[in-house]
Amino acid sequence: MQDANQPDWPSDVFEVLRAQRVRQVCYLPDAGHARLISLCHACTEMRPIVLTTEEEGVAVLLGGWLGGDRGVLLMQSSGVGNCVNMLGLARTMRYPLLMLVTMRGDFGESNPWQLPMGQAAGTVLQAMGSIVFSAERPAEVGQVVEAAAGMAFSGNQAVAVLLRQRLIGAKRFEAAR
């Protein structure tokens, strides 16, 4: 899917995370995060942590911060719903919680089961006290993630970046004929 004329935004995100000295990379996979996850696995300065549910990541990153590690939580929009109560931890404890959310149930979604959580993800994050940014064009992703990371780590704040479906491309479901 790589277009030579388009910026390689997963690499841009990776470079921002590395420059920000992010070590603990908590994730539940999503197709939109696949390349970034591979880059993090290949980086000796990072510790990828695969989760069984996204809320674990909210708690892992508090533990990491208590020990002096910076981290990030990579997840799909449906994972935001799994995090809701645990996001209270970020507000109560006031630690940096950087979340990169690949959107489903967004622009052009063809699986209607994704629509409810996808449409609610931004509102839910805001309701739990997270700052929410959005990136839709490949060229702006690195810049938006950099701003979000800076605000999270310098402000002990939960900050989410929604990587919109228009950026990632809507997943197609074609039944076999």
Add this chain to the structure above:
Amino acid sequence: MNEERFHRRALVADVLAGADDRLLVVAGLGQSAWDVTAAGDRPLNLPLWGAMGGTLALGLGLALARPERRVLVITGDGDMLMGLGSLATVAVQRPRNLAILVLDNERFGETGNQATHTAPVQAPQEERGAGTDLALMARGAGIADSDTVRGPKGTARLRQDLLQGEGPVFRVAKVLVERLPLVLPPRDGAHLKERFRLALLGEP
């Protein structure tokens, strides 16, 4: 069976006796947090007042960040049941410096002592559980060194395993259902975080 069960306060006090700066303690919400505080409030304790289900995951992040320190997670059966997936997450990372002690009283202690899933099958309706074996679940998740301990004769060995055994170490201690005085840690989360980081890292 009751004579084989630990008194939770005494057990936690024994495990934490003489704790120095090399030991970082994360305590799950409710009675585990009060037990750890009763053993002596210290900056390198992180007693939780919420975030049910997240205690072990928090301990994992801390253990990975500070491999030179020992991290001990002390929590209850209700909190562990809510975070079962984190057993598998810990197993993938295999932190050698992480130990977990589950104080299993087979009850949701903060809400009226309703039976949890670890309560026995053979019991009157309201006290019935499934006999869920958390140590077996931990082993199934990939934490090989997992066991259930009945006491109080096993206390010394349990303490040694938790403080010195090669992690991840997972222990379930069957404890009595007791009505104990509340010994409360500070409530403000940001304060708990900052005093912990100051003691460990020298910066808030």
